[in-house]
Amino acid sequence: MRPSEIASAIETLITVKQPAFIWGAPGVGKSQIVAQLAAKHDLKLVDIRAVLLDPVDLRGIPRIDDEGKTAWCAPSFLPTEGNGILFLDELNTAPPLVQAACYQLILDRKLGEYELPEGWSIIAAGNRESDKAVTHRMPSALANRMVHLDFEADLDDWLLWADNNEVVPSLKAFLRFRPTLLHAFDPKKNAKAFPSPRSWEFVSTILAAKPSNSTIKALITGAVGEGAATEYLAFLTACDQLPSVEEVLTSPDTIELPDDPAVVYALCESVAREASDDVIPQIAVLAARLPIEFSVLLMRDSAATSPSIVETPSFANWAYANSDILV
Structure with missing residues (x-):
């Protein structure tokens, strides 16, 4: 799944408090997308690196209560109020005993005497075994407690x-x-x-x-x-051999265009960043001189920079001239 699809799926799972596990290769952005979702929905984020924990770290340490019975002091990093995401990052990197300590927390939202507040959701993430990263095979009992999503860079x-x-x-x-x-x-x-x-x-x-x-x-x-x-x-x-954007917009009909496709990409990127209602006539002239794939790229990126240009005659004329490609 592409990142935007992962984000949409996680948003759905958060609403029903269903734990999820995001699988992906190193560096694709698994942790970042969870952080972005928390920020987007104004949720607190508790990021727990399971690989750094011992099995006893999650349950806490025992104490004797007023009745002389053993009670457990839950660790301070577990939330006690509000709304948020409890993110168990690198869960399958953790030793099996640490993963086992997460069973009850993930399935029942409890850990001994501790109970996860109602407004909190559990999301976990980790690398795939095929990535040859440091991982421990996830026990089936734990895997069956979560919805599994495969993250692919897009x-x-x-x-x-x-x-x-x-x-x-x-x-x-x-x-x-x-x-x-x-x-x-x-x-x-x-x-x-x-x-x-x-x-x-x-x-x-x-x-x-x-x-x-x-x-x-x-x-x-x-x-x-x-x-x-x-x-x-x-x-x-x-x-570095590209003409300046000012030169391009001053003479869009005569400026010499680069032959190297890589440089044309760079030209479209730099010109599109300067898009506005004032310069769209010049950009449209330049777009008409480019191969169609670069023409579409230039006008699409220009519209992303300045959405109002789609209402201009220059953009409308370009779109009409290329209607067979755009449909």
């Missing part, structure tokens, strides 16, 4: 996220050109760094910090691996 969903999180434009253009590099994890290889939605976010953060030319290759390679880093740096070099 470029369109990632680009939508990137638009709202200040990801550097060149990176978005590059991954449009090389979508298979959004997540290229091979469990058969013992690579320390590999392309993933998480590691590309690292790259964007690194570039925003404006590293020196002497370290940029090592930094990007350290985030996404040598192959992906080499391709991206070559893409950046090609993009």
Whole structure:
């Protein structure tokens, strides 16, 4: 399932208080999507890394109550009020005894004398066994207590996220050109760094910090691996040859267009970011000169930047001229 579908499914499960387990390869964004859902619905988020727990950590420690009986002091990280998501991250990485300690909590919403408040839901996540990550096989008794969702990276969903999180434009253009590099994890290889939605976010953060030319290759390679880093740096070099957006919008009918498809992606990305009602006539002229796949890309991204342009005559004329493609 793509991230947006995972989010929709989790929202449904939250309403019925049904525990869920999100399966996915390292770096695809399992933890992040749970955090985003909590923020979206104004829910508290308690993130428990099960791998860091001992079996006794969940139940707490015993004490003698006023009647001389043994009572258990629940750990402070378990919620006692309000509404939220109890997120058991890396659950299948935890030793079997820790997973067993979660049985009652997940099924009955209780753990000894502790009871999960009514407004809280339980979501768990972990890597797949096929990813060769450190995992323990989940006991069937625990697995049967949850709805299982398979998380797959999706470029369109990632680009939508990137638009709202200040990801550097060149990176978005590059991954449009090389979508298979959004997540290229091979469990058969013992690579320390590999392309993933998480590691590309690292790259964007690194570039925003404006590293020196002497370290940029090592930094990007350290985030996404040598192959992906080499391709991206070559893409950046090609993009440096692009005319400025001002030059493009001043002469959209005569400006020389690049031959390299990768650079055309970058051109569309940079021009679309400047879209407005004032410049849509020039953008439409440029779009008419581009191959149809880039023309659609440019106008679609321009509309995402400035939705009001779809009401302009220039956009309407372009849409009419390409109606056979758009239907």
